[in-house]
Every structure is written in C-alpha cells, then in structure tokens.
Amino acid sequence: MQELREILTGGQSFSWKDEGNCFSAVLNEKVYRVTSEEDFLKDPWLKNYYDADFDYSLARETIKSKDGILASAVEAFPSLRILRQDPWIALISFILSQNNNIKRITGLYNALSQAYGHEVEKGYYSFPTPEELSRTSIAELRKLRVGFRDSYIMDAIQKADILKEIDSLEYDEAEKKLMSIRGIGKKVASCVLLFGFHRMEAFPVDVWIRKVLEKYYPGKGLEYFEPYPALCQQYLFSYARFLKLE
DNA sequence: CACCAGGCCGTGC
C-alpha cells in the first residue's frame, strides 16, 4: 500500500483515490480497486496501465549505480514506475497542474468528472471525454474553481484531435504540436508526452526538479541521466518532495 | 499579512 501510494497519488496521475483500505480509480469505463502490485498484474488492462512489461529492475540497477543521490532515491521508492495513462486525461490533468498543488489538482480532476463525466458506479464518475467536456463553458469552469486555467481547457477541447497525431511524431515535433495549445508550455508538454504517451525520453522540469538539479547536479546536462531520463526524473521528483528540499 | 503549489503568458529589453 505504501509502495503504491507514491505511484498512484504522488503526482503523475490524479485519477486515484486513497480509500484507506484500497486505491480506487474510474478508468476504462469501470471502477478499479487495488491494494497491491499483484492486483495490476492479474488484469490485462491494468497490467498494461502499470507498464508491467518494462524491465524496471534492470533500470533500477543502472540508475542506482550513477550516484549517491539517485541510489538513495531508488532505495526510498523501489517500485516507482511510469504509468501508461490516457493522453486526453494526461493533457487536462497537467493543464490543471500548473501553479497548483497535487491535492487541489486531484480536487479539480474530480470536479470535472462529476460535472461532465458519467456515473460508472454509484458515486464514481469517469473523466469526461473531449465530447463530454465540450458541453462546458468559461463561466462553468470558473464555477468549478479552475481559475485562470479556464481558457486553456477550452482551447484543449477545441484542439483535442492533436492527440491523434502525436504518436507518429518525433519528440521535438510532438512537443511543438502540444505547445500550440494555449497554456501548454515546455513543462506541461513533457508531462503529457511522458505520462500520456509514454515517451521515456521526456524530462519534465518543475520546481522540485529545478531545486534538485541546482543542489545536486550543478552544471550537469540532462544527458547525464541517460539512458533513463524519465525514470531518473521521477525518482528525483519523489525524493525531492520526500526531503522537502528548500 | 506573506509565500507557495508538477507554469504559462504578455511585455519590455
């Protein structure tokens, strides 16, 4: 449970709710409830979502051998991984994420689900599709307290078809395409590419990563984290928040 | 009251 908490509610996905005795999420038109890694492995859809076929133990060994900081991060969060989320969900999630905290991002995610998604099980709402969300307006979004992100969400709805092209594009082109949506800068684009399209070459730099890089990796370029930049980034993100780096 | 949170936009240089 503690292992799963960081993966499911640590800032890469906002779909999961900590129910106390399990984690639940409305995905793939149903409510999933999990308490352990095995729960992901025994369901085909969840197994893919959990990125079960990737050799994380090999990656961990490689990353651990780089330096003491990464070694400590890997030890602290041994089972960390990159979930394979839905591109649209990742897009809106990380629009909500800017200048915001994880708790409130999750709250807004749930507010959108209740308002525009559909009830899959009593009290459990799916995240709205682009079509469902297109019923909203700037005024309604403001009522849900999304703040200045309202116009960003509206533009993302308009340009949702962009997501269909991303898989066929090189990273830089895909990034540029996503950044043509209002409110999508380099950081949000990298999160969408990583968490929504599983582009493992992504390296999202947020305030926490910025602090880690300044403190522990001054002067180092991102090539230092090859061949697992995204995983290194995720380990450092969790570790920085764990340490409450100042 | 201040400052911050998985940032981005517009402006000025």
Place this chain on the structure above:
DNA sequence: GCACGGCATGGT
C-alpha cells in the same frame, strides 16, 4: 533570447 509580474485558488 532572458527577466519579470500577473494570474485564480486554497493551504500554511
């Protein structure tokens, strides 16, 4: 190209 303030909201 880079630095800066503004931006909605809720928490500390």
